[in-house]
Amino acid sequence: MSRDSALVAGxxxxxxxxxxxxxxxxxxxxxxxxxxxxxxxxGYPGGAVLPIYDSIYGSHLQHVLTRHEQGAIHAADxxxxxxxxxxxxxxxxxxxxxxxxxxxxxxxxxxxxMVVITGNVSQDMIGTDAFQEADITGITLPITKHNxxxxxxxxxxxxxKEAFYIATTxxxxxxxxxxxxxxxxxxxxxxxxxxxxxxxYNPTVRPNKxxxxxxxxxxxxxxxxxxxxxxxxxxxGAEKELLEFAEKTQIPVVCTFMGLGGFPGTHPLAVGWPxxxxxxxxxxxxxxCDLLIGIGNRFDDRITMGRTKEFAPNAKIVHIDIDPAEIGxxxxxxxxxVGDVKLSLEAALPKAQPAKSKEWIEQIDAWQxxxxxxxxxxxxxxxxxxxxxxYETTNGDAIVTTDVGQHQMWVTQxxxxxxxxxxxxxxxxxxxGFGLPAAMGAQLAFPDxxxxxxxxxxxxxxxxxxxxxxxxxxxxxxxVIINNKSLGMVRQWQELFYENxxxxxxxxxxxxxxxxxxxxxxxxxxxxxxxxxxxxxxEALAHDGPVVVxxxxxxxxxxxxxxxxxxTLDEMVMGDEK
Amino acid sequence: xxxxxISVLVNDQPGVLARVxxxxxxxxxxxxSISVGNSEEKGLSRMIIVTEGDEKTLEQxxxxxxxxxxxxxxxxxxxxxxVSREIVLMKVDAAPAVRSEITGVIEPFRATIVDVxxxxxxxxxxxxxxxxxxLIELLRPYGIRELSRTGVTAMSRGMVPALKLQA
Ligand SMILES: Cc1ncc(C[n+]2csc(CCOP(=O)(O)OP(=O)(O)O)c2C)c(N)n1
Numbered sequence: 001m002s003r004d005s006a007l008v009a010g011x012x013x014x015x016x017x018x019x020x021x022x023x024x025x026x027x028x029x030x031x032x033x034x035x036x037x038x039x040x041x042x043g044y045p046g047g048a049v050l051p052i053y054d055s056i057y058g059s060h061l062q063h064v065l066t067r068h069e070q071g072a073i074h075a076a077d078x079x080x081x082x083x084x085x086x087x088x089x090x091x092x093x094x095x096x097x098x099x100x101x102x103x104x105x106x107x108x109x110x111x112x113x114m115v116v117i118t119g120n121v122s123q124d125m126i127g128t129d130a131f132q133e134a135d136i137t138g139i140t141l142p143i144t145k146h147n148x149x150x151x152x153x154x155x156x157x158x159x160x161k162e163a164f165y166i167a168t169t170x171x172x173x174x175x176x177x178x179x180x181x182x183x184x185x186x187x188x189x190x191x192x193x194x195x196x197x198x199x200x201y202n203p204t205v206r207p208n209k210x211x212x213x214x215x216x217x218x219x220x221x222x223x224x225x226x227x228x229x230x231x232x233x234x235x236x237g238a239e240k241e242l243l244e245f246a247e248k249t250q251i252p253v254v255c256t257f258m259g260l261g262g263f264p265g266t267h268p269l270a271v272g273w274p275x276x277x278x279x280x281x282x283x284x285x286x287x288x289c290d291l292l293i294g295i296g297n298r299f300d301d302r303i304t305m306g307r308t309k310e311f312a313p314n315a316k317i318v319h320i321d322i323d324p325a326e327i328g329x330x331x332x333x334x335x336x337x338v339g340d341v342k343l344s345l346e347a348a349l350p351k352a353q354p355a356k357s358k359e360w361i362e363q364i365d366a367w368q369x370x371x372x373x374x375x376x377x378x379x380x381x382x383x384x385x386x387x388x389x390x391y392e393t394t395n396g397d398a399i400v401t402t403d404v405g406q407h408q409m410w411v412t413q414x415x416x417x418x419x420x421x422x423x424x425x426x427x428x429x430x431x432x433g434f435g436l437p438a439a440m441g442a443q444l445a446f447p448d449x450x451x452x453x454x455x456x457x458x459x460x461x462x463x464x465x466x467x468x469x470x471x472x473x474x475x476x477x478x479x480v481i482i483n484n485k486s487l488g489m490v491r492q493w494q495e496l497f498y499e500n501x502x503x504x505x506x507x508x509x510x511x512x513x514x515x516x517x518x519x520x521x522x523x524x525x526x527x528x529x530x531x532x533x534x535x536x537x538x539e540a541l542a543h544d545g546p547v548v549v550x551x552x553x554x555x556x557x558x559x560x561x562x563x564x565x566x567x568t569l570d571e572m573v574m575g576d577e578k
Numbered sequence: 579x580x581x582x583x584i585s586v587l588v589n590d591q592p593g594v595l596a597r598v599x600x601x602x603x604x605x606x607x608x609x610x611s612i613s614v615g616n617s618e619e620k621g622l623s624r625m626i627i628v629t630e631g632d633e634k635t636l637e638q639x640x641x642x643x644x645x646x647x648x649x650x651x652x653x654x655x656x657x658x659x660x661v662s663r664e665i666v667l668m669k670v671d672a673a674p675a676v677r678s679e680i681t682g683v684i685e686p687f688r689a690t691i692v693d694v695x696x697x698x699x700x701x702x703x704x705x706x707x708x709x710x711x712x713l714i715e716l717l718r719p720y721g722i723r724e725l726s727r728t729g730v731t732a733m734s735r736g737m738v739p740a741l742k743l744q745a
Contacts (some may be wrong), residue, residue: 141596141597141600142600146646166647199589199650200588200589200649323645324644325638325641325644325645
């Protein structure tokens with residue numbers, strides 16, 4: 001029987017800690033979650049976690065029973081990306097735990113705070129290939145920030161405290177806690193530690209003063225400075241500081257894909273986003289700058305194109321990051337600054353002076369004018385126009401999640417992100433099936449905001465079963481399917497790099513998405529022309545509840561501009577937009 | 579490629595060796611040898627890892643090791659004067675006729691014969707890796723049936739503050 005209700009007595013926010021009370025491991029686990037102010041847990045039960053689910057019964061915690069563990073973990077991830085608070089997931093041993101793997105790797109690549117709780121078989125069965133046994137700590141070793149195998153009910157509270165601490169501090173990331181069944185059943189006095197002390201874990205958050213001085217000096221000498229702002233800006237909540245820093249120093253800002261929204265996309269100093277499908281001005285700015293200030297980014301190969309020696313060839317590179325291992329990992333750094341992005345910018349702000357960047361900014365503006373993201377109308381429904389419509393009808397205030405593929409690129413090209421945490425997308429791993437459950441998590445966190453989940457017809461079908469949750473809990477996500485009846489991004493590559501040999505990309509045989517939505521009790525709409533698009537979208541926005549809107553587009557639509565892999569950023573294919 | 583000897587102080591917990599080994603494998607860092615044992619402090623183990631790579635690789639190895647929660651300290655020993663040792667055991671073909679010759683060969687190395695069989699002997703030697711390699715090369719012509727090396731353990735010399743001991 002759950003005991004958290006006895007504890008909280010009508011005040012779920014602040015349960016008093018009754019130190020030393022003897023309770024089961026499962027009850028202790030839930031008490032830890034309450035003490036960590038967890039709002040939602042996303043999960044799926046099974047034999048090994050039955051004691052936990054028994055404790056959840058009648059508990060104050062809100063549990064969301066998704067239809068697949070992958071749905072649960074992406075939902076927790078979406079919740080974490082939207083709020084900045086750790087997402088929490090529970091799954092059973094064996095297949096339940098292994099179904100989480102893709103979601104854990106997704107969170108790890110994008111540095112998303114998450115606490116993943118898995119059950120395991122009893123310790124006397126561990127290592128015997130028992131029914132539903134999997135070595136999930138072994139399996140997730142390379143894709144977690146850290147993981148724990150809990151050996152006793154006594155140590156469970158300390159482990160949970162450490163798990164939340166590790167997940168949310170330094171460079172955030174997923175932490176897995178594997179709890180064997182006997183630990184959940186065992187009784188032990190409950191003590192929740194107030195502090196965490198881990199000898200091997202002391203992230204450096206304050207930047208080195210001398211290095212900050214060097215940055216200030218470098219800015220004063222620069223004529224073509226550029227900031228490249230990554231996901232670290234959002235993770236550390238440094239968007240205000242970045243805005244002030246950019247304005248004070250008059251340095252244009254390129255946001256990485258993960259950094260979109262960390263700097264307002266409509267600001268005069270905003271250049272765009274760089275890389276394979278980024279805009280011309282951003283890529284030129286990176287290649288021609290003489291000072292490149294990386295802030296909470298990681299010089300990923302979608303930006304350097306793997307040709308790190310030819311990347312930003314004339315620039316002194318400054319790199320600010322909380323993770324020292326990122327500095328110098330991909331590109332050589334002239335000034336390394338290890339520290340929290342927000343604290344580093346705060347340290348630099350008082351001394352920051354305007355750079356001599358006037359002509360440089362004019363040059364960038366000229367590139368923007370000459371080569372904007374653009375597309376040609378051809379009488380058909382254009383995905384780019386659909387995304388522009390989303391932007392206009394929401395004033396850019398929505399939370400937009402994407403899946404992975406061409407639609408993901410169109411979203412980031414044609415929707416201007418002005419606020420942090422308004423784009424939720426799997427950047428590092430590129431996980432299809434992410435978009436819909438992530439939107440669910442984001443909307444649970446922000447029931448009053450418009451949440452749009454943009455998907456391809458491929459990725460949507462990877463976790464479409466979660467429509468049941470949208471329907472059952474009346475979570476009003478606007479689920480969009482950009483239907484090109486194919487695995488569009490793969491088709492584009494086959495067309496461009498494999499002599500148009502279109503191998504295994506045809507999705508014509510898919511369900512009728514409107515009927516599928518309706519089968520789940522979700523409103524379903526379809527548009528095939530501009531006119532219909534306007535009409536059904538207005539209807540979708542006005543609808544008070546979840547809705548699936550299918551936009552049928554030309555299956556030959558491609559994403560441009562493009563830098564082919566193996567090329568450098570200044571070798572862009574401009575495509576058909578001009 | 580340069581060889582580097584790294585001393586890593588870690589929590590003495592199940593799975594820590596797997597974490598370290600996994601990190602090397604996953605990041606494409608090569609391990610020449612790894613040896614693990616107790617350290618001067620209860621609850622902590624020391625790993626001595628010999629790895630190969632340029633300065634950049636070494637820097638990444640060190641930084642990535644630091645990221646592991648169970649890693650307390652990382653120290654590059656080969657930066658400064660150090661003592662490094664490993665033990666080798668070799669079962670060498672040794673008919674009675676050549677035994678004294680083998681004894682003569684190993685003597686300058688201060689290696690010893692620690693077991694004698696009807697047609698073979700076991701030679702034991704301690705020293706830095708170069709010395710051990712030299713000895714192996716000298717004994718190879720006699721026929722080495724079995725060979726087992728411990729991997730390197732090492733320590734910085736004298737006053738170089740390797741790791742401040744914490745009470
Ligand atoms: C889980 C997973 N499997 C495979 C891929 C490889 N992949 C990247 S984009 C893509 C096509 C996506 O097609 P669709 O969802 O229809 O979106 P579109 O590109 O058409 O917008 C595929 C298969 C992936 N990113 N994730």
